[in-house]
Amino acid sequence: MSQQNMSLVLYFVVFFGIMYFLMIRPQQKQAKQRQALLNGMRVKDRVLTSGGIYGKITKVKDNSVMLQIADKVEIEVAKSGITSVENRDITAEDAKKNGKKNDKNDKNSKSDKNNQNDNGINLEKEDSQSNSKQENT
Template identity: 45%
Template sequence: MACVLEMRADLVGPFIGKFNRNAMQNVTLYAFAAPVVAQQSPGSGPMMGQLLFFGLFFAAMWFLLIAPQRKKQKAHLAMIKALTTGDEVLTSGGIYGVVTNVKDDRVVLRIAEGTKIELARSFVQSVEKKASGS
């Protein structure tokens, strides 16, 4: 049912260049694809294939990028809520300190003897060591 288009190399001879060779492949591919396109139902055109492609692409991006980021964000929020006095933490600015006081939206860190800083909870990057009592 598929029509096959053959071109003999001895007839084409020196005219086979990069452009001509690609043109022959395209003609051959179109000759094979024509009966397949004719057999498709009228409702399932290229629009269905594009929708399927974009749907699969979105699902892949969700599972590869968005879902892990949301999981990481939830874990960071849980870590911030669980901060207690005595935890050794690392801030997003690279400062290590010990939590001395926990307020609603801030924490007070002791970074050296006699030196305390107050910063927003969201700037705590990680808990290096939990307090021994907790």
Template identity: 45%
Template sequence: MAAAADPGMLGLAMQFLPFIGIFVLFYFLLIRPQQKRQKEHQAMIGAVKRGDTVVMSSGMIGKVTRVENDEVMVEIAQGVNVRVVKAMIADVRNRTAIAANDAKS
């Protein structure tokens, strides 16, 4: 006589199946892409070097003048340097890119 699966356990498993499906959906739609963006941001910050143009999380744009372990010096205006924590750098722009209003005609 083979032991049949307990109907109570089968019912319990069927109740948890939607929760498991929702968790898998959240993982692939939210968690995994966020982790990928975080890794890309860490790599970008690690590659910051002197002369790069950076956009800070506050929206200010400046040129990197000195790089330290956790901080960088950013020139936001001629002769105005500020220390910025590397984590607050939102984007690193190409150093050869010229803004439209800076282009010489």
């Protein structure tokens, strides 16, 4: 083989290497993430369809899900029509790693919400008592 043919082959190898890392690999990674999203859907997840419909999953089937879009209104949507899961900020891999940690955080956040509600009620009672005292004078 001549030197020109070797350099031509080298250019093709470099070109395909660049194409792989700039185009093919990111698409494969994105496809894996999408498949993990579709396989990880659960009942009570809030999702967005490709048609722009928000709904809550009531039943998961093999190739479709049942979405509740209003009271007493359910529609069946193909899993491929789901574009995003709105109420989850973690991916399927993160859920496996941090499953126990998230449960503890959920318990703490629920107790914090209860404390906030109690404080709000106490403030309202104090406000109503101060208003009644001002009316009496």
